[in-house]
Amino acid sequence: MxxxxxxxxxxxxxxxxxxxxxxxxxxxxxxxxxxxxxxxxxxxxxxxxxxxxxxxxxxxxxxxxxxxxxxxxxxxxxRGIDTPFNHGARIPGTSELARYFNVDYSHKVIGIQYAITGVLLLGVGGTLAMIFRLQLAQPELNFVPPDVFNTMISAHGMIMIGGILLGVGGMSNYLVPLMIGANDMAFPRLNAFAYWINVPGALLLCVAMVIGGWNTGWTGYPPLSAQAPLGVQYFFLGVFFIGLSSILGSLNIIVTTMTMRSPGMSLFRMPVFVWSAFATAIIQLTATQFIGLSFLMVLVQRILGMGFFDPGGPVWSEVDKWAGGGNPILFQHMFWFYSHPAVYLFVLPGLGIISELLPVFARKPLFGYKWIAMSSMAIALVGFLVWAHHMFVSGMSNYLRVPFMMSTLLVAVPTGVKFFSWLGTLWGGRIEFKTPMLFALGAISVFLIGGLTGPPLGTVATDLNLTDTYYVVGHFHATMFGGFIFPFLAALYYWFPKATGRMYNERLGQLHFWLMTPAFWVMSLGQIFVGMHGMRRRIATYEVGLDIGTAQMMVTIAGFVIFISVLIMMFNLFVLARRGQRAGANPWRSRGLEWQVPSPMPEMTYPATPVVVGEPYDYGKPGSIYVQFAPAAPALHTGASITGGD
Amino acid sequence: MEHLFLVFIALPLVVGGAVLVGAWLLTKIMPGDAAAAKAAAAAQAAAIPAHGPDYARLTPRRKAALRTGIVVLLGLALLTIVEFFLAALGSTALMFVIIILKAALIMYFFMHIAAVWRTEEAH
Amino acid sequence: MTAVAESYQVQTRRNRMGFWLFFLSESFLFGGLLVARYYLWGNTRPSMEDTVIGPLHISYQVIPLMITAVLLLSSFFMNRAEVAIANDDRKTFSRSILLTVLMGLIFLLGVLIFEWGWKTVDGQIVLGRHISPTDGVFGAVLYGMTGMHALHVVSGLVLLMLVWNLGRKGHFSPEKHWGVEATAIYWHYVDLVWVFFYPAIYLIGVGVHAAGH
Amino acid sequence: MDQGTHRRSYRRHFIIVSILVAIVAVISIVGLWAVPEFPSASTQAITVNWLFDLHLAVIGFLFALVMVFMLYILFVFRRRAGEEGDGDHFEGNTKLEIIWTVIPLIVVLSFGVIGAVTLRDVTAAQENEMTVNVTAFSFGWQFDYPEQGVEKATTLKLPVGRPVHFKLKSLDQDVIHSFYVAEFRVKQDLVPGVPTELRVTPNVEGAYRVRCNELCGTGHTNMLADVTVVSQADFDAWVAEQKAAVSPERLAAMGQELHASQGCIACHNVTGEPGGVGPTWKGLYGSERQFADGTSGVADEEYLRTSILASQERLVAGYAAVMPQNYADVLSDQQVAALIEYIKTLK
Incomplete structure (x- = not known):
């Protein structure tokens, strides 16, 4: 067989x-x-x-x-045996497709493996959401029992986050080497390892749902998680291994970016996506250890009785005994030290994709390249200083609330720079509305909702009202969709012809966009509205008296429309595009390195070394050249160097 | 208390041993390995001299490195002893100064942190 | 089927940078444990009773100092092994690695037995309750910190044995010995972590005796 | 087009779009303010609402700024049919970048200051405070009034206009809960081992609800307690009533309330349906019970008391030992008696 x-x-x-x-x-x-x-x-x-x-x-x-x-x-x-570094099908006689089910060292294969696994996980999480959204469509429905409901929302949260992490991994693994003119990552074997360890991790997450489930939400706060059913242990393990993948993958990205750039590609001539992938990798490399450690601590508290978070017994200030003294707040600090920067690591690559796509479709230079690149780094760094704003009502010391409020609000500044720079990029362009561009623009509008609903959660007084209500759910979903899902879809449509050599169906792509974006607006605004009208987070049902049934019904319907529109995309990319038009090397007339080689790309993307001689986004400047291929090697196709404009 | 013994002593040893044996077995049954393993065994059979060809030429460098190593070790030992006795003062800040000094010694001399920025191999 | 061919030097530079990034990441893990220690213990630490074995009276503090000294000494021999292989002295390399392993094992056994499992009853050493992981935050943090560190010592020992075996077979030369260098800096890193852990566990803060012990 | 015409048309576009932004900003701010608000009933809510409205104004303006700007650009600078070629070439404008870094920075810092001031207002201690001790457990609430001498009340009664200082705690072996009355606009977690506090001054009479706002397990959804804000006179009458002795009928009625408010209902139904987490209460009193340890016995008052306070001592066969063991701390003797009276009525 x-x-x-x-x-x-x-x-x-x-x-x-x-x-x-x-x-x-x-x-x-x-x-x-x-x-x-x-x-x-x-x-x-x-x-x-x-x-x-x-x-x-x-x-x-x-x-x-x-x-x-x-x-x-x-x-x-x-054992002292050197192994050859294979690039290509490893088992003779098997099909190209089989590469994707085996360990393969090509970063292009690994990138696609990441992306597909990510989409699968997002699909599982989305399906869970559809089921419990049905229950929430009307007040006092009870066909999903509370424990099952809790397991489903918890699994929805963490599986979606796993899917997003894999999607981020897919984008950076696939794109970073291409964009800097490298043939592969710095450590291809480590890259394959980092991908494959996600698979058992994701399997553990799914198994956790059936061996008892867990009722803690994705945050897994003790003492609840220390008392939860068995499933919580596989939830911890699953997250732990997916986190390990994050760490190893980001290490690879950093070394690749630092050491493997093409000749002539100084840091400020890198495509701006590489900057955001780099900023992301810094967060992933360091902060991820904290969620791993915090979950590990609850895990050992459960099986070995190590009472890190068990407050039983005397508190530590009266230590005359060795019993007790655990503190549940410590977990929250450690958990959010990862999980808040994590939000930025979900959105930074997405924002990078938006910055990458706008110049191509507006045929204009990126407005304020250095400011956009530096704002990614600023978001990443400030992101490390804001974690405790998730804990304003947790019982954390009162005097800590003000500095964390300040640092939280500061994140708005670099984010604002990005928004205004995007507008500057569009201004004066010749804007073309192809599907990837539509999704990039949709992402801006959706991320705007997410961004603008943030400050009320940042100032403590309003947060006391809004935190842990559906308002947060609305804010968070808008941020995730605007910062990750929409740009990810844009990236899928944009690089699809490069990866496969075929064009997707433009009309269905546009249909996908026009179904998804309005539906998302309805969903997000609906969630925010019900949150301000007494709808708590993570409840299995709500009272008739709250009078939010209509809004909830609209949220559910909008959710289903989004679900269906994604199915349309799957049909478009995986079924229709098999017989799609041939795409050609550069259907978008992009200046990027990867667009100067044929589609689909050869096994070694750049047989001739690309030499960077200009700015990455100089659209509209006659005679401007970004890349030349080294003269020693034969040029890949006519016009190996490209000019922007006509 | 058997629990303790089981969890912290017996289990890690048994698990570690099992992992090693399992990994070894897996490398044995991995396909296409027999030839490579044989070649490795043959290479091992050839006698390895105690010193490489450049041994004599490199003697001054070895001696210099040994001197550095001993000085660093003495420094670390001294700092550790100072740390041990100064603990009675109860000054956490002082302890941290010593910790940082020790860490710097280890990172600079033992871990060659400067090599990360070196572009030319200095062997 | 083309190989991405890079020179050994280029790949070594990347490896070195990758390894240091790995250390950076790991330092957040150990840093997290230190955070837990300072958050939960504050300005206190568990202190155990001194031990009397026959005529010997051993202050409890001496044992951690001894195992710390052993670990520092092992780092010295690790450094010696690396210097030896980089300068074509295979014999010293082999010997130094074995000494490092020996000292690593002594450190590990020191943690496993004297830290975790040792108590004296009427002058006799017995394995058993010294301080157990269920002893509130003191037990939890102590076991968490030494346990996570011991895990790294064990993996370091495995790496040491591997490079010793490869060195025996003549795999390394002054030009190509990344394997030894990696093992060496990993081992020093384990030592480095202990430099932070040792005072945090045994020296900083006011010792608190367990009631009823 | 040469550079000069561009500059002129840019200025024209900029003026048009600025006017549009201004108009839409006014519309969206007014629109956002017009969205019906959830009722509020405390002086803290006034501050919170005020700050939120301020946020809404900024949100409305920024929303209009970005969206109108973007849509206008998309319309004006769209690629027209048959048009080839690239857009205008300019790479950025440092002066602009500095402006849109510094202005948001100033806005953000002022919001930080406003946030700190409102935080002080919302959490400040008041004169003449009444203390209420709140204890949360899975899955119910309990309120003690140390000054009035009322213990273990299951509903929260508050006199209107009187500042209340809630001292909040969750039991040591319990989980994190959160005390939230949406009409009061403030909430606070109750963390085992970490005492917390919250200050509220109710200012509108009416009936509200405490809702647990931190996921706490199976019964989280139904972890509610009634809150009534009444006049001082009604409050005094209620305190007097709480302290008086009660009849069996009144006890049974109290038991019925407790069944819902203490979360018993999450596991024990009173309809006789099989398949609950715990045994049904219908027909329980006087029935023959088979225990997990193989023995059996009749469900008399003594048995019911044991089952409530320490259910695992006499676990009924076929059920998991999941019932909280902390009801001795949570329920007063009177309340246990009330539950037993209530079970007796369920024939």
Missing amino acids: RVLKLGLVQGVFGGILGWLFGFALVIGSRLLLGLPAQWNPNLTGLAAYEPAVVVAGIFFVVGFMIGVGAVSDWLKWA
Whole structure:
């Protein structure tokens, strides 16, 4: 069977074997020591064997990674065997498609693997949302029981975040080497490892829903998460491994950007997306450790009784005993130290995509390139100083509220610079409304809602009212859609011809946009409205007396319209485009490096070294050249250097 | 208390051992490896001399490096002892000064942090 | 099927930068543990009773100082091993690596047994409750910090054994020994973390004795 | 077009779009202010509403600025049919960038100052405060009035116009809850091990609800308690009534209220439907119970008391041990008696 030879399938087998091994190991050691196999005789099913289940989950990931072959080369190195660096189909006689189910070192394959897995996860999360939105469409519906509802919203949150992280990884893995003129990333094997560890991580997240679920929301605050059903452990593990992928992937991006740029590409001649990917990578590299650590601490509190967050017993100020003293607030600090900058790492690549697309379709230079590039860095750095604004009502010390309010509001400044610079870019252009451009513009409008609803949450007095209501849900979804989903879709449409050599159906693309954008506006404004009228966050149903049924119904309907419009996109890209027009090397007349080579790109994108000799966005300046291919190597196609304008 | 022993001593050792054995087994059964493994074994069979060809030429550099190493070690030891006794003063700030000094010694001399910015290999 | 061919020097430079970024990332992990320590312990720390074994009276503070000294010494030998391989002295390399491993093991056993599992009853050493992870925040943070560090020591030991084995087979030369360099800076990094952890756990703050111990 | 014509038409476009922005800004600010507001009932709410309206004005203006500007540009500078070529070439304008960095910075800093002042107003201690101790548990609320001597009330009664100082806590083995009365416009988490506080001065008589605002598990949705703001006279009468002895009928009625307000309803129905998290209460009193440890017994008053206060001692076969074990802290003796009286009535 050829299917059985696929890395993915072997990985799943390896994972299952690893799980059984880990489970048997722990239970076996217990029995050997003469202890009962069950930890807690009051519980039934897997929950009674919680520590064994956790260890088994870790071995599941180890088994998966060995089975899929992501560590084979390293194991060989450890034994002193050098391995060739293969670029291309690894198993002779298998199809091109099979590359995507095996460990492959090409950054283009890995980028697409990331993107597709991301879209799949977003699909799973979206479907969950559709189910519980049905219950919320009208007051006092109860067909989803509260525990299932809680599991679904928690899973929706974290699976969507996983999907976004994978989407971000897809964009930066695929685009950064292309844009800086490199043939691959600095560490291709690490790149493959970083992608593949997401798969068992995502599987653990999904399995968590069926082994008891968890009722904590995606934030997983203890003490609730310390008392939640078994599923919370696989939620922790899943996030932990996806976080590991973030760290390794971003390390790769930073080294690639720092060391592999084409000759002549100084930092301020990089495409602006690379700047935002770089800023993102800095956040991912450092802050991610904190969410991993905070979840790990709850995990060990559950299985080993280490009371980091368990307030039982005397508080630490009266330490005459060693018992108790845990503090749930510590978790919130550690959690948000990652999870707030995380929001910026979701949106920065998206904002980079907008900045990348506007000049191409307006045929104009990017207005204030350096300001846009630096505002990404500013957002990333200020983002580290604002985490506690999620905790204004948490019982955090009162005097800390004011400085965090100030730093939070400061984020508005670099974000404003981006908005105004975009307007400056559009002004005086010859704007063309192709699908990618529509999505970039839609992103601006949607991100505007997200951005403008932010300051009321930043000032403490209004936040006391609004926090943890549906207002936050509306704000957050607008930020995520405007900052990630819309630009991600724009990027999908924009680079689709480059990756596949085929054009998507423009008319369906436009239909997708015109369904999705108004629907999103309705959804987002509806959520904000109900939030201001007494709708709390994360409740399974609401009272008739609140009188928000109509608005909720509109939110649900709008949600379904968005869902359907995404299905249209899937049909367009995955079915129709197979027979689409040939795209040609540069359908958008872009100045970017990757558009100067044929579509689809050759295995080694740049056989001739590209040499950067000009500015990246000099549209409209006669005779301006961005890149020349090294004269020593043969030119790839006529007009290897390009001119902006006519 | 058996729990403690199990979780913190027996389990890590057993798990670590199992991982190593498993990884070793996997490298054995990995396809296409037999030839490479044989070649590696053959390379090992060839006697490796105790010193490389440039041993004599590089002797001054080794000696200089050994001197640096000893001085750094003595410095670290001294700082640690000072730290140990100054702890009684209860000054956290002072402790941090010593910590930073020790960290700087290790990062500069042992970890060669400067090498990150070096573009030419200085071997 | 073209290989992305880069010279060993170029790839080593990238590796080095990547490894340091990895350390930067890890320092946030260990920094998080330090944050937890200062948040939960404040200006206190657990203090255990001094130990009497037969005629010997050992101040509890001496044992952590000893294992710290062993770790620092292992770092010295690691440095010596790296210098040796970079200057064509394979014999010293092998010996120094083995010494490093030995000291690493002593450190690890020091943590596992003296830290985690040791108590004296009537002058006899018994494995058992010294301070356990369930002893409130003191146990939790102590085990969290030493545990996470011990995990890195174990992985460092594995790396050391690997490069020792490869060195034995003659894999490294003065020009090409990134494997040794990586292991060396990893081992020094583990040491570096302990430089921060040792005072945080044993020296800073007022010692608090457990009631009833 | 040569450079000169461009400059002139830019100026013309800029003037037109500025006028449009001004008009739309006024419309959107007025429109945003006209959106019906959720009723408010405290002096703190006045400050919060004022600050929010200020935010709305800025939001309305910025929304108009960006959206109108963008739509106008998209219309005027669109690529017309048959038009080839690129747009005008200019790469930026440092003066403009500085302007739109500095002005937002000033606005943001002023909002920071305003935010700090309003925060002080909202949290400031008042004279003549009445203390109410609030205890949250999964899934219910309990209110103690130390000054009036009323303990473990299940609904919150407040005299109108009197500043209230809530001292909030969640039980040590419980989870985080959040005290939120939407009409009061302020909320505060109740964290196990970390005492917190909140100040509210109710200023409109009426019936409201405390809603738990931090996800706390299965019963989170229904973790509600009634709040009534009444005149001082009615409040005094209520205090007197709370302290008086009560009849069995009154007890049973109280029990019925407790069943809903303490969250019993999340697991124990009174309709006799099977499949709940815990046993139904219908026909419970006097029935034969099979316990998890294999023994059995009759559900008498003593059994019911044990089941409420320490359910795991006599766990009924077929049910998981998930019932909170903290009801001895949460319920007064009278309330336990009320629940038992209520169960007795469910034949």
